[in-house]
Amino acid sequence: MCRADRGVVLGLHRSGPDRDLIERALSLGVCGIDTAYNYRGFTSHRALARVAADLLGEFTISTKVGYFPGDSGGRSVHSLDPARLREAVERSADDLGRSPDVVFLHNPELGLSGRSGKEAHDRLADASAVLASAVAAGSCGTWGIATWDARPVAEAIERSASGIQPGALLLRAGLSVAEPILAAGETLCRVLGVPSECRWGMSPFSGSTADPVWSALDLGAFLAAEAEVSTPQAAFRLAYELPPVTRVAVGTSNAEHLRDLVHAAELAVSEGAIRRYRELIKAA
Numbered sequence: 651m652c653r654a655d656r657g658v659v660l661g662l663h664r665s666g667p668d669r670d671l672i673e674r675a676l677s678l679g680v681c682g683i684d685t686a687y688n689y690r691g692f693t694s695h696r697a698l699a700r701v702a703a704d705l706l707g708e709f710t711i712s713t714k715v716g717y718f719p720g721d722s723g724g725r726s727v728h729s730l731d732p733a734r735l736r737e738a739v740e741r742s743a744d745d746l747g748r749s750p751d752v753v754f755l756h757n758p759e760l761g762l763s764g765r766s767g768k769e770a771h772d773r774l775a776d777a778s779a780v781l782a783s784a785v786a787a788g789s790c791g792t793w794g795i796a797t798w799d800a801r802p803v804a805e806a807i808e809r810s811a812s813g814i815q816p817g818a819l820l821l822r823a824g825l826s827v828a829e830p831i832l833a834a835g836e837t838l839c840r841v842l843g844v845p846s847e848c849r850w851g852m853s854p855f856s857g858s859t860a861d862p863v864w865s866a867l868d869l870g871a872f873l874a875a876e877a878e879v880s881t882p883q884a885a886f887r888l889a890y891e892l893p894p895v896t897r898v899a900v901g902t903s904n905a906e907h908l909r910d911l912v913h914a915a916e917l918a919v920s921e922g923a924i925r926r927y928r929e930l931i932k933a934a
């Protein structure tokens with residue numbers, strides 16, 4: 651499930667699973683689908699199984715646990731409670747109709763807020779132990795950490811990472827990510843010893859390409875050669891470098907956009923331009 655080449659992962663955060671798009675994804679060589687226990691009002695797993703059960707074996711399926719229904723149908727709540735996590739992993743496999751390849755702890759930084767030092771470490775280690783047990787029991791292929799803001803997680807393992815050995819990390823990626831978050835993600839990868847091929851990125855457009863900022867950008871200087879590509883294509887390719895990751899989970903409900911992204915993943919980038927960009931945002 652970890653691969654060294656640049657994989658495109660179809661993320662289901664913003665759109666429900668669509669049979670035509672999933673078939674198109676397969677034909678384009680997209681072999682990852684990323685979902686979560688809580689997506690689409692806690693229905694994403696069942697919807698995926700309903701529309702594409704026969705195709706799911708062709709994909710690496712990653713999902714996430716950590717958000718749970720709120721009281722009386724209210725806003726979902728984040729929790730690292732071991733019992734809730736355990737139940738969510740079991741339920742995910744049941745609802746998907748197969749064991750997911752990866753189960754990520756979903757934004758564990760939210761479950762660490764207000765805690766520091768040993769308390770934060772132990773809370774993360776307890777949650778990690780649940781997912782490690784799920785791997786040992788065959789409920790998922792491996793487990794990982796998906797984090798929108800890696801700083802609290804990096805702080806929790808600052809003194810010791812014992813008991814926390816994820817097989818994969820899913821980090822916020824791309825031009826919209828602030829340097830402290832990029833740096834914290836890279837620290838996490840290093841301290842947890844997650845190999846480069848098991849580092850994944852997500853949300854390359856920070857959720858939308860509709861912001862006029864994207865259309866005002868000219869990213870040509872980041873590409874190694876002059877190429878006729880759109881700004882979303884260039885931005886998507888850069889997400890594999892900021893921070894360095896081998897797969898990027900991206901949301902789209904448009905098959906042509908997906909095709910553009912698959913082509914963009916193969917673009918050559920200017921390492922010098924990326925290095926200067928990192929120096930610039932670090933100094934800022």
Ligand SMILES: NC(=O)c1ccc[n+]([C@@H]2O[C@H](COP(=O)([O-])OP(=O)(O)OC[C@H]3O[C@@H](n4cnc5c(N)ncnc54)[C@H](OP(=O)(O)O)[C@@H]3O)[C@@H](O)[C@H]2O)c1
Nearest residue numbers: 661662663852853854855856857859882900901902903907
């Ligand atoms: N904390 C977490 O664990 C976490 C948080 C966020 C995201 N994620 C994962 O990352 C995935 C992607 O994140 P996201 O959906 O929030 O944001 P995103 O991928 O940054 O942005 C999605 C938006 O980009 C547009 N887009 C995609 N390709 C395009 C193209 N070639 N040209 C123009 N527009 C394009 C899509 O519109 P169209 O539909 O029109 O293409 C959609 O509105 C999620 O589905 C999820 O799997 C995880």
